[in-house]
Amino acid sequence: MPSSPRPQTGPVGYTAFVQLHRRDYEMYAGARLGNSKLAMSVVAEVLRGAELNWTTLMLRENPLALTWRALRDSVTTARTEVHDSQADGLHRTLPDQPADAVLLREGLGMDTKAAAALMGMEEPELHMQFQVARRLLADLGHGR
Structure with missing residues (x-):
């Protein structure tokens, strides 16, 4: 066969x-x-x-x-x-997942659904990572 x-x-x-x-x-x-x-x-x-x-x-x-x-x-x-x-300043400042969320959403202009799918996570998790990044950046004086 x-x-x-x-x-x-x-x-x-x-x-x-x-x-x-x-x-x-x-x-x-x-x-x-x-x-x-x-x-x-x-x-x-x-x-x-x-x-x-x-x-x-x-x-x-x-x-x-x-x-x-x-x-x-x-x-x-x-x-x-x-x-x-100057390369990779975001990832030098933030933990990996929050940095990725910001880079994909703001740096590369992806919508939440596309960014979450690319990272292999659900949209609510990506949204949470994005919010963590915003809080950490605000605490560091890098308001976004």
């Missing part, structure tokens, strides 16, 4: 995942790094990791959140290659 051929583009669903998220991932990484070439490289590496672990990733409770964390961590690591002292 012949087996059905495996798609050349990777595991089922992976290609769609990349088509849906690559551009937003690159915008996020570029905004944090201030270097589009480095951002594209970081995103490509994260997506390669997701492809290699796709089956396992899909068995997890929230694969979008796991991939988002991998992206955020990879961008944070890559930040050491950027010599711009």
